Amino acid sequence: MILHPAVLSLMTMSLLAGIMVLLAGAVGVRILFSWNIKSGSELQLSLERQTYLVSTILAYTFVFQILSLFLYIYTADNLHGLFVGAMCAAGTLNVNEYGYPVLLLKIVNFLLAGTWLIVNYADTRGYDYPLIRAKYALLLLIAPLVLFEAYEQYRYFSGLHADIITSCCGALFSQDTRNISGDIAALPARPMAIAFFAAMTATLVSGHLFYWKGRGGWLFSAVSLVAFLVGVASLISFISLYIYELPTHHCPFCCLQEEYGYIGYALYATLLGGAVTGLGTGVLMPWRNRGSMKQVIPQLQRTLTLVTVILYLLFTLIVLYRIKFSALTLGW
């Protein structure tokens, strides 16, 4: 293992997160089985008291969970000099077979943790615990993933040794590589660009409709999720080409480096942030017109929709800017 401060903080963060979701999960199971707001039993009253504490602890845990994705890619980027053949985070993550699964888990957990925070926010605005079951059901979905991520991350870091020979991003994200990253890299640039701008426009239009008319919440949420996936694929297939000004370099990690103005962080933050708020908008839909949530959720969903649209718009503007000022021109 490499005793780098960022590695140690990631391990500590994931250990703590694991412990927290385990403890909270235990309360969650009791709430799912025994919660009854009508009852004045000792158990019910103690659950009501515990849920304050548990929600607060979980909120902090999940904020750290969200930050850990960025710390993880930062660390991978930062350590690449230690491995023979690595030129950016792509190589570091490829040092053993756990690097990429951890990244994927962290992205999934980022989206789930963000959604949980949104559900929790709505729940605590109500006076009658309106989303309590949904909140803990979601927790029971996230908890195993957080634990699995912690375990995989441990295996990843414990298998990191200096001077291991790895592949560079040029090989990993090449159109000729026969794996998922290679397949995405090989997606033709032009249709991908059309799909990208179409998806972003669809998010804008459906978001506009939902924001002003209060209609099509599900549609907006689904469209924003699709736009997220299209955005990630586009990043590898054609946006990267403009960033690096090379017709064949598809790496999604080199752009995290100083050489490219750390533009990768801005791209990932806007895209992932927009995905979370878009997802959260949809998850809240079933409670939109229920009792105490009537005065909370519609307004909250409008804010989330606005944030999604703004973040995706920022992402698109950065992309357009890179395309306009890139030395590369693809023959379209």
Place this chain on the structure above:
Amino acid sequence: MNMISLTNISKSFHVGKASQFVAVNDVSLDIEPGKVTILKGPSGSGKTTLMTLIGCMARPTSGRIVLSGMRAAWMASEEPAGVEITSLPERFLNDIRRRTFGFVFQQFNLLKGISVLENVMLPAYPTGEDHREFAKRAGVLLEQFSIARHASSPVEWLSGGELQRVAIARALINDPSVIIADEPTAHLDTALSREFMTIVGTLKKAGKTILIASHDPIVFDSPLADRVVEMRDGVITSSGPKP
């Protein structure tokens, strides 16, 4: 008006420890709106504990308390009026506590070193109401209780009877519908205790619900007392005839 309905209210201290102690045990009681209800009982019988539960200053171990007829700003319009306070999250409870209940404590709990007027206005600050509004109300209350000339004096200059009236004025600053007084006459002589009961009469006429814990005969034998509830060892031994 808000009827306060207690259902199977219990309060234990030190739950799960050897020193576990049940201060209030399975109490069910309806407190009538606009009436004077007296809680009577020996020391340690759970009167103060029960009143802190009703006034949302502590949560019971089990049981529910409903303020029926109550309608809070944050309630959905189609919900029937009535708020169950024991399950309310803290942020909503604060709102109820400040607007519904006024407290008069045994020791008066006035803050030394600040003026009478500031003491009276204290519970109004957290409501976020405009300062001029509640300062005006405080002035009216001080007039009403003939302590206006002491408005800017620090409380330590006041006599026992005056302190008593400052404490009552403070309990009324947010115009609560329920006044909770814990042994309000314990430190007063007979004349002042009778004066206190006169004020209770005025408040009752103004439509307030009044709950007083006391083992002072001037209080529980007063013709103003609509109902005397007796407690012993955390249980109600006699809940008196309903008014």
